[in-house]
Amino acid sequence: DIQMTQSPSSLSASVGDRVTIACRASETISTSLDWYQQKPGKAPNLLIFAASNLQTGVPSRFSGSGSGTDFTLTISSLQPEDFATYYCQQSYSIPFTFGPGTRVNIK
């Protein structure tokens, strides 16, 4: 199975900050990497698919990059509604696997 890791596990940031979350796969997954945002008590929401494609309706301050084993989610200017947990997930092969999550807290 492909193992996914994320760093950091949590971070504290202020509104307006640029935030970067890293995700690494244990083997190459091309660009089959997706990012989700989850708020407490809610279902996750797809932000980015295929490493760098913004899902319809997602604000343009979110962007994704990377290929192979190393990927990044960037929030260019953090907004109050962005405080949440972010998960990366490989959709390259079954079993699909998620990273452990990165919690973005208010500083």
Add this chain to the structure above:
Amino acid sequence: EVQMVESGGGLIQPGGSLRLSCAASGFTVNNNSLSWVRQAPGKALEWVSIIFPAGGTYYADSVKGRFTISRDHSKNTLYLQMNSLRAEDTAVYYCVKGYCSGHRCYSGTFDSWGQGTLVTVSS
């Protein structure tokens, strides 16, 4: 508008069985890849199972041989039959739809999620 509504969760004793349902609207279950994803309390997301449009099914090793995914075209509903339940199966279970854009589909990318149903396995 795509909607997915899970039901069937609850408290069940270890070794028991439960069937989850996911009523879909806004799309046809037979024409889409559908998965179950679960989340134990305070933990990360875990993919559980998938059913493809052609009917093929796959499972996570942690549930293989105990869980069965299926669908009913006439009811436009997805199911997860869970047998021999264990404490470690305690989680919120989400039904999710694979993402399609035009003629390109990404079976393992989940663009629509239900609200989730909580399964608690405890004596």
